[in-house]
Amino acid sequence: MTTVASSVSEGSEETDSPYALSHLDALESEAVHIFREVAGEFERPVILFSGGKDSIVMLHLALKAFAPAAIPFSLLHVDTGHNFPEVLDYRDRAVEKHGLRLHVASVQEYIDAGKLRERPDGTRNPLQTVPLTEKIQLEKFDAVFGGGRRDEEKARAKERVFSLRDEFSQWDPRRQRPELWQLYNGKHAPGEHVRVFPLSNWTELDVWQYIARENIELPQIYYAHERPVFKRSGMWLTAGEWGGPKDDETVETRQVRYRTVGDMSCTGAVDSDATTIDKVIAEIAVSRLTERGATRADDKMSEAAMEDRKREGYF
Structure with a gap:
């Protein structure tokens, strides 16, 4: 269980008027x-x-x-x-x-x-x-x-x-x-x-900044942790009864986190050292791939x- 500290990107809550909503x-x-x-x-x-x-x-x-x-x-x-x-x-x-x-x-x-x-x-x-x-x-x-x-x-x-x-x-x-x-x-x-x-x-x-501001608890899977994973189609997947890994896929322990969660068979983890919400926000702020584009194999089946x-x- 993880309790996250309140944090938002610098300036994200600033407004020009005292009556304006952030x-x-x-x-x-x-x-x-x-x-x-x-x-x-x-x-x-x-x-x-x-x-x-x-x-x-x-x-x-x-x-x-x-x-x-x-x-x-x-x-x-x-x-x-x-x-x-x-x-x-x-x-x-x-x-x-x-x-x-x-x-x-x-x-x-x-x-x-x-x-x-x-x-x-x-x-x-x-x-x-x-x-x-x-x-x-x-x-x-x-x-x-x-x-x-x-x-x-x-x-x-x-x-x-x-x-x-x-x-x-x-x-x-x-x-x-x-x-x-x-x-x-x-x-x-x-x-x-x-x-x-x-x-x-x-x-x-926005979602992560709101989670930080509201101090919302999330499953630990969203923060960097060590996990046995194997690579398939460029993604780190978790081994399980769903059918992975195959004989030619090697399981290794890496420090990863999940940007989105779904079916284990098509949801990939990303290499990360973001163990806190501040680090997660900083990581997302510079990412050029959406969470589904980076970690969901089911969205890549066709255009x-x-x-x-x-x-x-x-x-």
Whole structure:
């Protein structure tokens, strides 16, 4: 468990007017407004929560939006069966701490039932779509919060804050609605739902500066630590039951950290000595690669891999 010290990049909180909001305050205010709008417009919203940093920040913002009352949403996690143990442990502790209800859509259960087939490469991220969309339909969720940000990947940069999905949970970029003056249109037909992205306008650096300012606890996996890893397709992967390493892949112990977390089979670590949040912020500030571009193999399957999955119902 890691407690981080409050820290932001020099000058990031400076304003020209004593009445102006700082950059982080403006982002926080926008996100809180979005949570409250959804609470007012929809009947059964749910927050996608994996125990990753973006979903942790999203939960923190939701708690702020409705304090001192409890948040009026449950949580939903799509469990691939290849998740990092540190992240699942954090997820369960957060649910218990805040007295929340957690829905789990299990990829492994779908494989065991013959509804999904294991991929030859062992990667399960592309298999999440069916359990996710069927869980949304089964529970009749009409708004689903996701932690996607526009700076992560070009397909996510196309998304609006409110992203309409049809009765098959599919995304059509042509059906996106204008969002002038932070006015969000949640109208949808029976069977349709809306994906909601409160962190759309945040960057990876914004997220980390906010984590520092709010003293938000994260899984230790986000900070530099020694871990047995092996290299595949230019990324350091963690060995596991998902199918790695192969006979020609050598495991070695390195000091690494994770910029993003997901399925162990496609989420790579980066070499790092950033053991504190100040060092993480400094490291990100000079990075020229987005976190997904640097560490997510599933986004490299094709030029439009993410957009294809989003059209099918993925986040």
